[in-house]
Amino acid sequence: MSETNTPAADVSAPSTPSPSPRTGGATLSQAVVAVVGLIALLALGLAWQSQQRLKQAEQELVRRQDSSQSDANIARDQSRQAQELARDTAAKVALLDAKLAEVGLQREQLETLIQSMTRSRDENVVGDIEASLRVAMQQSAITGSAEPLVSALRQADDRLARYHQPRLEGVRRAVVRDLDRIKAVSVVDVSTLTIKLDEVARQVDELPLLAVSQPGNDPARTAAGGRPARSATPAAAAAPSAPLDPNAGWWERVLHGAGDKWDQLSSDVWREARGLLRVTRIDHPEAALMAPEQMFFLRENLKLRLLNARLALLSRQFDTAQSDLTEAQGMLDRYFDDRSRKLGVTKELLRQVQGQARQVQVPRPDDTLAALSAVAR
Template sequence: MDKLTPDTPDSPVAPPPAPRPPSRAGAVLGVVGLLLAALALALGGLLWQRLSAAQEELARRSLDSSSTATEARTVAAQAEAQVQELQARLSVAEVKLSEVSLQRSQLEELMLSVSRSRDDNLVQDLESAIRLAAQQAQVTGSVQPLISALQAADQRIGRAAQPRLNPVQRAIARDIERIRGASLADIPALAAQLDELARQVDLWPTLNQVGPQAVAAQPAPGAPAPVAEAMPDADPAGAGAWAKVKTWWQRIASEVVHSGRDLVRVSRIDRPEAVLLAPEQTFFLRANLKLKLLNARLGVLARQLRIAQADLVAVDSALERYFDPKASSVAGARAAMLRLKRDLVDSPMPTPDETLAALAAAAGGR
């Protein structure tokens, strides 16, 4: 038997399969994936550079905030000293009021001890009572004591039934009408409004207050997952690998986008000093506003209306600069301060000049 050689036609060998050329769509997607990766790396580097610059700026602002906080403590100490000074002035005013009351009682006793005629006693008693009521009105800042004294004088003149005192009675009626028509500040109402504003300071939102962040849109639970592009049926293993790579890149891109949204807020900044206000500095800002409102209240009680107006102007400026003007509480506070500044009018206290002149004429005419 002859030996069969490999070259004999009796034992043919199948040739190896030719290599399949790579898919054109897969090559294009690979290039796109590489471009997206390069773009993601570039964006990451840019975000890292901006984050580093922001950290340096925040460190510098933190140093500035510490110095500003020290200044705020100094201003708070000065405001406390001013409050103590105003309290001392208020105590002095109370002492003066007690002295006026003592003088009134001494004058009444002296008038009772002196023997005069009935008409002279009435005229002098009315004059002294009206003058003391005018002094009381100057001290207390209210015209009610003066109006009460004039009404009491009118009633006494009516009971006396003296014709020569009729001009005094007409002068009293004109003075009462003029005093009631005078525009004076209502001290108790203004003090109550300032107390209400001081209680609302903690409710005013600042410009640097961060609101609730928006939640990123997530796919619905029943929504189908993204499916990779159809690959040739001849290479199912390559199609599965490509689908995994594409899903991985999509997940990385989604995480980068969400992280960028968490790190960066895009908004209009008109006042950078208000937006970069530190929380500690916000606390001292609110405390300073409370002290200014309390100082304005003490100024109102002490009849120092110009000082109270200056404090309200400072509080309004701080509201406009550091707090959110779109908030309803801030808008209401600014409107209330505008009304307060309009009501804090340092007008002179009206005096019963016509009544006093008529009383003097009646005493001299006798």
């Protein structure tokens, strides 16, 4: 169509005709077509460019999707490997925990065993000391002597000193305190008292009674020789014989010798006469009027009193012993001659026994027992 219109344009060009409205409309339409074509070309170019970009985007998306899929696969594989590794690690950790728990249990058992061995040794020492102290307390209660308890405390002190356990130092200090406290208490020596009572019972048969005349009780006896002192007659005492003159004759000598013999004879007669008659103060008339068979039973009753007192001392019944000793002392004062030296010695022995036969409570080792109980907990 452009080719048909070109010769006409070329033919009419030299004439330069005036533009007509139809020619203006064609030019305008050509311009519009050209613009539309240009726009179409631009749109086509833009569409093609967009298509290329879309293809590139699709390719990039596909590439990235493939990369993401491969990464996901790799991540899945790694996750599976991590899970397997985690399971293996968890199994190993559980095994290690079990072994650690077993080692801990073995350590606890070992520590418990060591502690039990140490504690059992300490408990054995504590149990032995406590048992020995309780046995010693029973022996002291039976015998009334502190020696068993003192001996047990000394043995405990020596054993703790050899053992040298710091855990038992408090027990040792308590043992020393109780030992000092018990040793400071004076207790009754029952064995010595029984020996004295046996000696008194042995002397009962030799003691003089008031109902029997005892020449040895004569106050006229001298303290040195024990023989009766010579008593001169009143006449001889008034007029002692003069010494003989060496120049006197035989008659005077005979008279002087007869006088000496007479004086001796009269003194002997006087001494015998004084022995026939004796004046004595008797506070208990019934003691002087006892029959011989009553004297025998009196001595036996006194021996029984002393024997009862001895048994009471051995059984730690001091009140009963004091009662029997008081009765025995009263029998000695009432029925026996108090001028006899043997009676004085016997009474002195009884007074000593009465003064020492007193109930003395042996202290308990409370500090040691409390310390042993605290250690045993």
